[in-house]
Every structure is written in structure tokens, then in C-alpha cells.
Amino acid sequence: MKRLIKILFFAFIIKPIVFIILGLNIKDRKKLPVKGGTVIAPNHNSHLDTMVVMSLYPLSIIHKIRPVAAADYFMKNKIIAWISTYCIGIIPLDRSGSSSQEELFKPCHEALDKKDILILFPEGSRGKPEQMTRLKKGLFYLLKDSKDTPVTPIYMKGLGNSLPKGEALFVPFTCDVIVGDPITILESSKQLNNELNEFFNQSSDSV
Template identity: 30%
Template sequence: MRRILRRVTQTVFFRGIVNRTITRTNVVDPAAYGVKGTCVVVANHSSHLDAPLVMSGVPHYISRDLATGVAADYFFTAWHKKLFTQLIFNAFPVDRRGEGANKGLSKKLLAAGVPLLIFPEGTRSKTGKMAPFKVGAASLALAVQVPVVPVALIGAHEAMPRGTSWPRRGRPPVVVAVGAPLRARGNENAYSFNERIEAAVRALYAANRHRIQD
């Protein structure tokens, strides 16, 4: 019942609000359609548009149960924020300091078969430029042995930068570029895997930037 309610609410929110305020282009690597089980989706982060963009851009069998890791100290401090993020984004709290009662929740969700959306930069960019990725998402995927699906969001910062509460007028263009899934190699450690994940997101960003400049 809760899944049905979430899907109905997401449809209303994405189609009724997000899709009417921006012009979205989805670019999906065919290999991403081969991800049938649990995975970790990672993306650059510069706007409150990012989570809905990812959820409406990745293949359906990933997005239908995709849970979004959100900052516990921002989205879980008031009941209305908590209710909204849980209902729309299937959100779960992440302590940005890596402490508290929620520690280990991400691994439990993955082990239970729930795909996760994580923003490895840790916070929204103030300038739109990508910050170095923290190693957490790579460590998590490595520990549970699931693939990572890289996503580059292009134009989200320009459409709705940090500090604003609504997208800019004129339905600004945004590109959601979904790449081929990545898996850890043999004895590869989390730091090396994280470097490859970040490089994949940056490469997707560079390869698709022209789509909002043409």
C-alpha cells in the first residue's frame, strides 16, 4: 500500500511540477538497462532538483524502489520535511558525520534488496562545480558487492541553484546522463573504486554538456 501511495505521489510531483518547470533530456547508456537487481546510484549534487531528476531519469526497475540518502540534520529535523522526503523520495536519513543511530542503515537496505541513491559530494555545490567524491558510496557498494550506476546532472544548478526554492522561469534545460554500471575489480580497494566512479560521472558530464549549450 505504501509503495502504491509513493508511486502515485511521485507521478503527480514529477509530472505535475518538475516536468512543467524544466526541460529535461534523458541520455541512458544501454548497459544501464541490464541492472536488474540492487545497486547504488551516484550523482553529482548542486540542486534540490537532483533527486527527482535522477529518479525520473534512471530505468524504471531501478527507480521504482530507489531510496534516497538525505541529510538527517536537514530533512529529518521537522515532521513535515520528514514526511515529504519519505513519501516522494523514499528517503532514509544519513548522518553526514557518520555517527548516530542511522549508522549501518544503508548497508541493511542494500542487503534487503533496496537500491540506493547517494550523492558522494556530501552536500550541494554552491557554484555548480563538482567537489571531490567521498569514499562512502564506493565502500558501501564494495561491501555488499553490488554495481554502481553513475549519473551526471547537467544544468540543474543553473535551473535551481542552492539557496532558491523554485526553478527559474522559462523551463531551463537540464540533462540527466545515466552511464554504464561499474563494478569493483578483483582486489580493488574502495579508494580506487571511488576514483573510477568519480571519473565516470565527470566524463558523463563533459560528454553531455553540449546538450544544454546547443
């Protein structure tokens, strides 16, 4: 049932908004991972970021794409929780600090074991429109014991102007999307974040 709801949600609502009303310029789409047990790491400027990344995938595997999202926001009431669970298929992350690191990432590891494709924003929360914020260590801690799990970075430009933080309505604004080469998890969060920052900076200069 969840799979059908998610397919219908993206087929009739999200994909028409993203590809018809919004518009995308996509570079290196062929680099998108299509086999599960992997992580996508995009920059984060807008609520539309998740929808855009998921819309890059065909409906046949949309159920395998699982965004990692803050439980305190996306599970805060019944309506948002239902949409987040059934329409988007998030993996809720407890940011209260009450869980151990093992407990915190357990649902993510279970999803990777099921060959799902996770979306995790290395910046954590959304930044100011079209501005990168400091990358956090969450992605490294998630995968430090699974260093064979590849991470595919994605850079997006334009969505911060379409639906910036604090706004409820979006305006049509063409978005550039660049898919990077997969990165193997390195020995420290600093090394991993340096690799991601290098990709984000190069991509920003190219658009």
C-alpha cells in the same frame, strides 16, 4: 500506504515538473539499473537532483528507488520528515558521528538486501551551481564489504541553474542527463573515486 503515496506524488507532481516544465535530454537511459541490490551515484548540484533521477524510473518500481539523505536535514521537522519518508522514501543517514560505521550503514544494507536501488551522492552535500566538488569516501565505505554491488554513475548538467543551493524557487532550465556503465567496487576509495571522476569529466566535456 507508503507505496501508494509515493506513486501519486511522482505521478501528479514530480514527473510533470521534471518532464514538462523542466525538460530533460537523456543519454543512455537503457543503462539505468532496473533490478535492485544496486547503487546509483549522481553528481550533486541541486535539490532537484534526486527528483530527476527518480523520475527516470517507471511508477511501477518507484517504491524501490531509495535516496540516502542526511537525517539532520530531511528529518528536522514533522512536515519535512513526512514528505521525506512517505513521498520520497529516503534512507536517513546520521551525520552526527555518534554511530559506528556498521550502525550508520545498516539501513542501507537492509535496503540492498531487499533489492532496493539506492541513490547516493559521492560528493556528499550540494556544491556550487554546475561545479563538481571533491568526492568523499562514503560510497566506498558503504559497499567495501559488498564488492559485488554495482554502482551506476549519472552525470547531470543544468539543475544547478534551475534550483541552486540556497534558493527556494526554480526556473525552467533544460537538464542533460548521462547514464554511465556500472562500476564494480574497487580496492580503495581512491580507485573508486578516480573511476567516478573520469566518467564525470568525460560527460561534462560531451555536453
